[in-house]
Amino acid sequence: MNSIILSFENVTFTYTQEDASVKPAVQDLSFSIQDGEWIALVGHNGSGKSTIAKLMNGLLFPQTGKVSAMGQLMAEESLWDIRSQMGMVFQNPDNQFVGATVQDDVAFALENNGVPHEEMVLRVKESLHQVKMEAYLDHEPHHLSGGQKQRVAIAGALALRPRLLILDEATSMLDPQGRMEVIETIRELREATGLTVISITHDLEEAALADRILVMNAGQKQLEGTPDEVFLSGNELTTLGLDLPFSMRMTHLLQEAGVQLQGEHMTEDELVDELWTFYSRK
Amino acid sequence: MDILLKEVGYSYAKDTPFEKRALTNVSLHIPSGSYTAIIGHTGSGKSTVLQHLNALLKPTEGSVVIGERKIEAGVKAKNLRDVRRQVGIVFQFPEQQLFDETVLKDIMFGPMNYGVPEEEASRRAHELVEQLGLPSEVLAKSPFDLSGGQMRRVAIAGVLAMEPDVLVLDEPTAGLDPRGRREIMDLFHQLHIQKGLTTVLVTHSMEDAARYADTVAIMHDGRCVVTGDPAEIFSNEEQLRDYRLEPPRTIRLQRKFEEKAGITLDAISLTEEALAKNIALALSEGRDSE
Numbered sequence: 001m002n003s004i005i006l007s008f009e010n011v012t013f014t015y016t017q018e019d020a021s022v023k024p025a026v027q028d029l030s031f032s033i034q035d036g037e038w039i040a041l042v043g044h045n046g047s048g049k050s051t052i053a054k055l056m057n058g059l060l061f062p063q064t065g066k067v068s069a070m071g072q073l074m075a076e077e078s079l080w081d082i083r084s085q086m087g088m089v090f091q092n093p094d095n096q097f098v099g100a101t102v103q104d105d106v107a108f109a110l111e112n113n114g115v116p117h118e119e120m121v122l123r124v125k126e127s128l129h130q131v132k133m134e135a136y137l138d139h140e141p142h143h144l145s146g147g148q149k150q151r152v153a154i155a156g157a158l159a160l161r162p163r164l165l166i167l168d169e170a171t172s173m174l175d176p177q178g179r180m181e182v183i184e185t186i187r188e189l190r191e192a193t194g195l196t197v198i199s200i201t202h203d204l205e206e207a208a209l210a211d212r213i214l215v216m217n218a219g220q221k222q223l224e225g226t227p228d229e230v231f232l233s234g235n236e237l238t239t240l241g242l243d244l245p246f247s248m249r250m251t252h253l254l255q256e257a258g259v260q261l262q263g264e265h266m267t268e269d270e271l272v273d274e275l276w277t278f279y280s281r282k
Numbered sequence: 283m284d285i286l287l288k289e290v291g292y293s294y295a296k297d298t299p300f301e302k303r304a305l306t307n308v309s310l311h312i313p314s315g316s317y318t319a320i321i322g323h324t325g326s327g328k329s330t331v332l333q334h335l336n337a338l339l340k341p342t343e344g345s346v347v348i349g350e351r352k353i354e355a356g357v358k359a360k361n362l363r364d365v366r367r368q369v370g371i372v373f374q375f376p377e378q379q380l381f382d383e384t385v386l387k388d389i390m391f392g393p394m395n396y397g398v399p400e401e402e403a404s405r406r407a408h409e410l411v412e413q414l415g416l417p418s419e420v421l422a423k424s425p426f427d428l429s430g431g432q433m434r435r436v437a438i439a440g441v442l443a444m445e446p447d448v449l450v451l452d453e454p455t456a457g458l459d460p461r462g463r464r465e466i467m468d469l470f471h472q473l474h475i476q477k478g479l480t481t482v483l484v485t486h487s488m489e490d491a492a493r494y495a496d497t498v499a500i501m502h503d504g505r506c507v508v509t510g511d512p513a514e515i516f517s518n519e520e521q522l523r524d525y526r527l528e529p530p531r532t533i534r535l536q537r538k539f540e541e542k543a544g545i546t547l548d549a550i551s552l553t554e555e556a557l558a559k560n561i562a563l564a565l566s567e568g569r570d571s572e
Contacts, residue, residue, distance in 0.1 A: 019467050026320075027436055028562055043459075044431075044460075044461060045458060045459045046429035046431060046432075094387075145324055172457045173457055175323075175324050175486040176486055176528070177324070177526075178324070202460060238461075241459050241460065241461035241462070242459065242462070246535075246554075247535075249554060250554060253555060253556045253557075254561060254562060256558065257558040257562035258562050258566075259561065259562050263374070268534075268535055269538070271535070272535070272538045274544070275539055275542075276539070278565060279543045279545075279564070279565055280543075
């Protein structure tokens with residue numbers, strides 16, 4: 001049982017409790033995340049994702065139910081210990097820089113935590129290496145591209161050696177290339193370190209890479225499963241304001257256009273393969 | 283309303299040690315009634331061009347003609363009020379510009395500032411809120427109590443309330459969920475047609491540029507390097523890659539299929555629907571020919 005790194009048990013949170021007309025932002029939510037998993041938390045704007053992120057790191061406390069992390073119940077007393085094992089990267093790359101150079105910025109939290117200088121230098125290098133930004137040690141953060149900024153922000157979180165990394169829409173303000181850079185960085189990190197990652201996102205292409213997807217709607221958990229399982233529910237996702245990955249959308253459109261495809265295709269190559277067998281059979 | 287950039291050059295902080303050139307010899311014609319997408323890699327000068335479209339920036343070389351007005355380098359441009367009303371800009375993350383106590387007041391602020399009577403401004407606000415798919419109750423609420431997606435819509439309503447002739451959109455759907463993105467892009471397209479607007483879309487999304495625009499301009503390294511219709515621009519993948527752009531996903535998939543099947547489809551697929559149709563056609567033709 002000790003392999004559960006974070007769990008929500010029947011968590012409900014309402015922003016304005018006194019106003020009965022306001023619905024809870026999160027309602028009776030339960031889920032748990034195993035050590036080493038990559039979880040994507042998806043949902044449309046206003047589905048409760050950001051509230052969940054705030055409940056995860058103790059910026060908010062549930063009115064009913066329990067949040068536990070790193071084997072402890074989230075409470076005023078345990079908060080700082082839990083947070084020290086948790087790295088967070090937020091949406092806006094420009095809002096999370098404090099250092100004048102890339103390495104100062106990554107070192108900031110280490111300094112705050114009283115890490116000795118030699119150790120600090122080592123960790124800064126190591127974490128920037130993990131996100132492939134070691135060549136930018138002395139660059140000014142605001143001269144970097146969006147994708148680079150987010151990678152530095154990830155390095156800042158990694159330097160504290162967290163057990164859990166939470167990405168709160170960390171790719172949603174980036175251009176397509178920046179988004180790819182960040183997703184690739186997370187993938188490589190996971191391969192190299194097995195770090196537990198929670199990515200809060202509405203990019204379904206990004207969610208498709210996770211081990212498990214939780215789909216939120218109106219503060220409640222609507223679906224849960226592997227990407228294959230979740231995407232198979234097709235129309236349900238669309239009615240929730242989300243979307244299917246491109247290759248699955250194309251599969252459906254082709255079926256509507258009269259092409260009798262058999263499979264559900266998670267990747268473009270799979271789809272092209274089936275189209276080709278189709279074509280070569282003609 | 284036509285907008286014409288003629289050999290425009292622009293340097294930030296000109297004649298200071300911090301001078302930084304952003305645009306070089308940009309010539310671009312945005313015909314009245316067109317839907318023009320400006321695409322280009324991050325840092326290519328898209329946003330600088332955008333700010334010339336209603337004289338927020340004035341060229342340091344060359345000239346910009348906006349409807350009847352000509353803004354020339356080195357010539358002081360006075361009274362740009364009309365230009366600013368005629369060309370409405372929806373900036374990136376426009377919800378950051380919301381400020382008033384209520385949604386109604388926020389939307390009315392722009393038009394009333396231009397002397398539109400209160401009653402008329404209020405009428406526009408009510409109409410726009412409905413058009414943007416928001417419940418009318420939001421009018422009385424503080425814009426800061428709304429969700430991110432709703433705030434975005436209110437901010438857009440504030441620009442539309444000025445009834446501009448030209449609508450300039452800078453990544454208007456960044457950060458929205460897939461449904462919100464589609465709804466807002468469809469709405470702009472609908473307005474473009476209904477009101478006969480001239481629309482300029484600055485975007486990183488090749489898919490949006492391919493789907494909605496009738497003219498595409500590529501910015502690269504501060505220059506406007508190519509303009510053309512979307513089919514022409516997006517079928518030239520080599521050229522796109524030279525400018526560090528990727529073709530839309532539909533075209534990438536079309537090429538993969540063509541390569542594998544050893545055929546060439548009749549048309550370039552600018553939308554997902556078109557791609558499905560083109561492939562279905564190729565498959566049925568394959569059957570007929572045997």
